[in-house]
Amino acid sequence: MEKFINRKYELGxxxxxxxxxxxxxxxxxGRRRVGKTELIQKFLTNVSGIYLLGREESEFDQLRRFSSIIASHFNDDVLLKNHFRSWDALFEYINRESEKRLMLVIDEFPYLLKSSSALPSIIQDYWDNKLRYKKLxxxxxxxxxxxxxxxMGYTSPLYGRRTGQLLIKPFRFKDTMKFFPHYDIKEKIQAYTxxxxxxxxxxxxxxSICIKENIKCKILRKDNxxxxxxxxxxxxxxxEPRYYFSILKSIANGNTKLGNIVNDVGLPKGIVGKYLSVLIDLHIIEREVPVTEFHPQKTRKGLYKIKDNFFRFWFGSVYPYLESIEQGNMDFVLDKAVNFIERVIPFTYEDICREFLVEINQKNTLPFLFFRAGRWxxxxxxxxIVALNEETKEILFCECKWTEKKVGLKILNELKEKAKLVQWHNQDRKEYFALFSKSGFxxxxxDKVLLFDLNDLSEEFEK
Known part of the structure; x- marks a missing residue:
């Protein structure tokens, strides 16, 4: 049985x-595969409840299957032999059983809507007139x-009815470390990349096997x-996923500006902009702007990046070489994958360093408390990384180096020169500097600057 990791906030x-x-x-x-069902199942281990899983099947078959599950929960032999013929019948039954606390989970709800488009309206009716007065x-x-x-939108029948929502996000790096207790910190960062x-x-x-072997066996094999x-x-x-594939491949290969993406994929600017918006809505990519921008939506400095590391890896080092994989050129593709990781791991390291800063910021161990942090x-x-506090006008400048060389005074001086270019309360701000290094200092x-190496990150994330 797989180990359930974290999700303490959501369970709470x-x-x-x-x-x-x-x-x-x-x-x-939340996105598929992030662990929504596992979260619900974990909660149901301590709470008695009914779990219904939507499928792509007819309304009749859904109701018959749900009737059997509900009948088993309540030991109802009559319902077992005479299943629900409508959603009204199901929710009327649930209404009668909700005098006491009753948990009812409907997972993969969108599948139900494909065969029962009126279901939100039916739930609205029962919620407004009956269920909200019970203990469901x-x-x-x-x-x-x-x-x-x-x-949850304004035009939905369920608008205003929900009492809460949970967007289940992918794990932070800190949480992913628990999946690989036998890897060292560098290997954990590679796996996260x-x-x-x-x-x-x-x-x-x-x-129990190296990163390269995992890629070969777990990603590049066609049966996985x-x-x-x-x-x-x-x-x-x-x-129309094929156009999205081209856009994601382009971004994975380093085209982050809208103009560069348009030129690379050969589609009109308006069409590319529309597809980018859809990918943002799906939480697959994000538009990043300099952290000091006061009007993020209006600035032309926005850059696009793939938010999901696996999508970035797949579109950068698997998708372009599918024909080579089909032809059995596994070693060629594996080398391409390793090269791709070496190219993008510095960006992953920056994300991890920012996560580290957020962790220690919450513990008040930095010179000041920041409220915003990002690239500039x-x-x-x-x-x-630039971290800001608008109220106190304090600012922290950080450089993150994923190299084999130790970081020295030259890097700090270069950072200080670049800091002078950041237009943010230049006349009266208080500046701090920090360096992160894979290979030490x-x-x-x-004593000249805040210094953090891989051991510092590992110790903080393992607390």
Whole structure:
């Protein structure tokens, strides 16, 4: 049995609301494979409840299957022999049984809507007139982010009815470390660079073999689900996935500006902009702007990046070489994958360093408390992390170096020169500097700046 990792906050939210005895309608959603069902199943180990899983089948078959599950829960032989013929009958039954606390989970809710488009209206009717006065703890869960967010939107029959929602996000690096207790910190960072924080992907790798062997056996083999999973996910969410594939491949290969993406994929700017917006809505990519920008939506400095590390890896080092894999040129593709990791791992390291800063910021161990942190760039100048406090006008500049060389005074001086270019309260701000290094530091940096190496990151994340 796989180990359940973290999700303490989400479990705490569910427990608090369950114990309140109030009627609740909670919507749980998030990308496929992030661990929504595992979260619900973990909660149900301590709470008696009914778990219904939607399938792509007819309404008649859904109701017959659900009748059997509900009948088994309540030991109802009559229902077992005479199944529900309508959603009204099902919710009328649930209404009668909700005088006491009852948890009802409907997972993969979007599948039900394909055969029963009126279901949200039916739930609205029963919730408004009956269920909200009872003790029902209703959870609607789904992986189609667009459909689940529409369910909460103004035009949905369920608008204003939900009492809470949980967007289940991929694990942070800190949490992914627990999947690989036998790897050292460098190997854990490599694994995160490849797999990101998606629980189902992380569980495929084994820390009993090296990273390269994991790639060969768990991703490049055609019988493993990681080999084509991004394709299946995008085909489930999108009508014309082939154009999205081209855009994602372009971004994975380093084209982050809109103009560069347009030129690379050969599609009109308006079409590319539309597809980028859809990918943002699906939480697959994100538009990043310099942290000091006051109007993020209006700035032309926005850069696009693939938010999901595995999608980045797959579109950068698997998708372009599918024909080579089919032809059996495994070593060639494996070398390409290793080269790709070496190219993108510095960006992953920056993300991890920012996560580290957030951790220690919450513990008040930095010179000041920051409220915003991110990258900064202008023209050809870039600073890996800039952390800000608008109220106190304090600012922290950070450089993150994933190199084999120790970091010395030269890097600090270059960072200080770039800091002068950052237009943010220049006349009266208080500046601090920090350096992160994979390979440690030279002696000339002692006591001049905040210094963090891989051991510092490892110790903090393992607390």
């Amino acid at each position: 939210v569910l427990e608090e609301r369950f114990l309140s005895e109030r009627s609740e309608m909670i919507i749980i959603y 703890f209703l959870v609607l869960c789904g992986s189609s982010i667009g459909m689940m967010e529409n369910l 490849i797999l990101g924080g998606t629980a189902a992907y992380l569980s495929q790798f084994s820390d 689900f990681l080999f084509m999973d991004p394709v299946f996910i995008l085909r489930e969410e999108l009508d 760039w202008d023209g050809g100048n870039e600073i890996d 030279e002696a000339d940096l002692k």
